[in-house]
Structure formats: structure tokens, C-alpha cells
Amino acid sequence: MKDQGNYRPLSYFQLMEISLRELLVEKGIVTNEQVDATVEDMRNRTPERGAKVVARAWVDAGFKQRLLENGTKACEELGLDVPALKLLAVENTPQVHNAIVCTLCSCYPRMLLGIPPEWYKSRNYRSRMVREPRAVLAEFGLSIPENVQIRVHDSTADMRYIVLPSRPSGTEGWSEERLAGLVNRDCMIGVAVPKGPND
Amino acid sequence: MSEAKFKPGERVKVVKAYPLGHVRTPYYIRGCTGTVERICGAFPNPEELAQMRDGLPKLPLYRVRFRQKEVWPDYRGNEDDVLEVEIFQHWLEQA
Numbered sequence: 001m002k003d004q005g006n007y008r009p010l011s012y013f014q015l016m017e018i019s020l021r022e023l024l025v026e027k028g029i030v031t032n033e034q035v036d037a038t039v040e041d042m043r044n045r046t047p048e049r050g051a052k053v054v055a056r057a058w059v060d061a062g063f064k065q066r067l068l069e070n071g072t073k074a075c076e077e078l079g080l081d082v083p084a085l086k087l088l089a090v091e092n093t094p095q096v097h098n099a100i101v102c103t104l105c106s107c108y109p110r111m112l113l114g115i116p117p118e119w120y121k122s123r124n125y126r127s128r129m130v131r132e133p134r135a136v137l138a139e140f141g142l143s144i145p146e147n148v149q150i151r152v153h154d155s156t157a158d159m160r161y162i163v164l165p166s167r168p169s170g171t172e173g174w175s176e177e178r179l180a181g182l183v184n185r186d187c188m189i190g191v192a193v194p195k196g197p198n199d
Numbered sequence: 200m201s202e203a204k205f206k207p208g209e210r211v212k213v214v215k216a217y218p219l220g221h222v223r224t225p226y227y228i229r230g231c232t233g234t235v236e237r238i239c240g241a242f243p244n245p246e247e248l249a250q251m252r253d254g255l256p257k258l259p260l261y262r263v264r265f266r267q268k269e270v271w272p273d274y275r276g277n278e279d280d281v282l283e284v285e286i287f288q289h290w291l292e293q294a
Contacts, residue, residue, distance in 0.1 A: 086239065103225050130227065134276045149279040157223045157260055157285035158242045 042115065047185035049080055050112035050162055054188065055180035057089070058167040064091075071162065075112070082111045082160070090153060091164045092193070097144050098151045099137065099190030100161045101129040107155040109162050113185055120189065130154055140191040162188050168196025201241070201288065203259040209235045210294035211263060213286060221249030224290045228282075232294045233265035236283055244287065259288040 010018070024030045053075060057064035067074035071087030087109060090098040102108065103126045108116040119125050128136050133152050137144055144150055153161050165187045171179060186192035205211055215230035223245045238261055243254025267280040274280070 103227070104223060130225075130282055131271060132275065133280070146277060149277055149281065151280075152282050154225065154228075154282060154284045156225060157239075157245065157287065159239055159260075159262070159285055 042110075045110060045112075045114040047113045047183075047188065048180070049114075050109070050185070050188045051180040051183035052078060052176075053080065053089075053112060053162070054164060054183045055176045057164055058179055059176055064164070067164065080111065082109070086159050087112070088153075088159050088161050089164045090151065090161060092166045092190075094148070094166070096149050096151055097190065097193075098153065098161075098163045099129065099133060100153050100155060100163060101126060102155040103127065103130055104156055107160065109160040109188075111160075112162055113188060117185070137191060140186070142192055163190040165190075165194050168194050168199060170196045170198040201256055201258055203238050203241075203261075204288060205235050205238075205259075205261060205291060205293075207235050207237055211235055211261070211291040212294040213263070214290050214292060218246075220246050222246055224286055225284065228265065228270065228284050228286070231265055231270050233263040233269075233284075236262040236264040239285065242287075244289075261286055261288065261291065263291070 021030075021035060025032055025035075053067065056078060057067050063074060063077070066077070067089045068091060071089045072082045074089075075082050075087060092098055102120075106116055106121040106126075108120060110116070125136065130152055133150050134144060137150075155161055165183065167179070168182060171182070182194040182196065184192065184194075187194050210232060211234070212232045213224065213229050217226075217229075238259060240260060241257035242260050244258050245254065247254040262283050263286050265282045265284065266278075267274040267276065267282055268278060270282055
């Protein structure tokens with residue numbers, strides 16, 4: 001930890017992390033450089049990666065089809081490696097709204113969305129999202145019309161999920177980069193939808 | 200790897216059992232009946248991996264779709280709302 005002049009005693013988990021890391025380095029199992037590189041790598045994973053995938057699917061129907069068929073492979077086309085897990089993209093349509101939760105822990109498509117937000121790991125979200133999704137989405141400010149089906153995906157095992165939201169109207173002819181700017185983390189978890197110029 | 204016993208579209212019931220250990224089948228879905236949405240492939244058994252064993256042979260993993268109204272009889276919302284959960288083959292039986 002970097003000394004920021006904030007002299008508070010270390011928490012239990014901070015102490016555990018330091019002890020474990022120092023032991024691993026001392027025993028020659030990992031080097032400090034490897035630890036730094038891994039932390040750096042994690043920090044570089046941000047929801048912009050996922051937004052890039054969504055924007056590509058919006059402009060390229062072939063890519064979209066490949067993404068829905070095999071998310072992991074489609075991401076490789078964009079140079080995004082989603083190792084050791086299978087990515088499933090689930091598509092929102094005028095009839096279906098998708099949302100992601102992990103009731104058992106906090107499984108999350110970190111390779112595309114980075115570190116999960118605190119609420120995603122909260123007991124409140126995890127227990128209620130499968131039980132009363134409409135009420136939970138309303139608390140996020142998202143009201144899903146009664147005639148739209150909600151599909152909640154509980155990420156319990158080896159798959160990881162990303163919601164492919166619907167492209168907002170009024171964005172015809174927009175560049176991929178500009179479209180990607182409409183897609184935030186919450187849209188890809190399914191607790192929000194992208195807003196276009198007409199919304 | 201073990202053969203996949205169930206096909207997409209087939210009705211399956213989640214085993215209602217409560218063994219100890221690292222189980223990836225959520226409590227709330229045990230005993231519920233749903234439909235196989237797809238076969239995800241085969242993966243090492245997480246209950247074995249958690250015991251530092253190799254988890255082999257790999258087990259077929261399914262995504263099963265459940266109607267919310269069947270999971271929660273007092274569910275409020277669209278009749279068609281669904282829940283999709285990944286469940287390993289040894290937790291499923293023919294419905």
C-alpha cells in the first residue's frame with residue numbers, strides 16, 4: 001500500500017494481503033514485478049471494453065450473430081481475451097429485457113467490465129434480483145413495461161454474462177466510437193438501458 | 200467427460216438435496232422444475248475442485264430456464280418472466 005499520510009491501522013484483510021504477498025515473494029513463488037503487473041492489468045479492465053463490443057454488435061450484424069453464438073470467440077476478434085471462461089451475450093429486444101446477477105457470490109465479466117460495483121456484491125441485490133426483479137430495476141430508475149418479459153440470469157457456474165442492450169433510436173449513422181459512449185457498465189449488467197438523443 | 204443426458208427443450212427438475220460443501224446450485228432453485236435452455240459444455244465438478252481434487256471427469260453444465268411464477272408462487276410481474284440458472288448434470292433429474 002502506498003503511504004498517503006493517512007495513518008490508520010491496517011484492516012484484517014490488508015494485513016493478510018501483505019503477509020501473504022511477502023511470503024510468496026520471499027519463497028520465490030512470485031516477484032513484486034509480477035504482482036504489480038497483475039494489479040495494473042486489473043486496473044486496465046474497464047467497462048469501455050464491454051462498450052466496444054456492444055457498439056460493434058450494433059453496427060455489424062455478422063459480428064452480432066457471432067457474439068450471440070460464441071461470446072468468447074467474438075471478443076477475440078476485437079483483441080479482447082476472455083480467458084478460462086465462457087462469455088454469453090444476451091440480447092435485449094422490444095419483447096425481452098435481460099439482467100445479470102450472481103446470487104452465490106459475485107461472478108462478473110471482469111474481462112469486459114472491470115471490477116464489479118459494490119452493490120453488485122451486496123446481499124440486497126443478490127437476493128432480491130431473482131425474487132422481485134421489477135422492484136429492484138425500478139430502484140435503479142428503470143421501469144420495464146408490464147408486457148416486456150424479464151429474463152434474470154443467475155451466474156452460478158462457469159459462464160459469464162453481458163447484456164447486449166438495444167441500440168437507441170436517433171443514432172443512425174453514428175460512428176462506433178460515438179455509439180460506445182452511450183453504453184455504460186449498468187447497461188451491460190441490465191440495470192439500465194442506453195439513452196439516445198431521443199430519450 | 201460424462202455424456203449429456205438432457206437436450207435443449209427438455210423438462211428437468213433440480214434435485215432437492217442439501218449436502219455440505221461448495222455447491223453451485225442455489226438453495227432457492229432446488230426442487231424447482233424448468234426447461235433446458237442450452238448445454239454450456241462440460242466443466243470440472245466445482246464440489247470436487249473445492250476439495251483440491253481435479254474435478255474430473257468433467258460434467259455437463261446446463262442453463263435451465265424457470266418460470267418465475269413457478270419458483271415464487273406469489274411472484275408479481277409478467278407471467279412470462281423467467282430466471283435462468285446454470286446447473287450441473289448431477290443436480291438434475293427428468294421431470
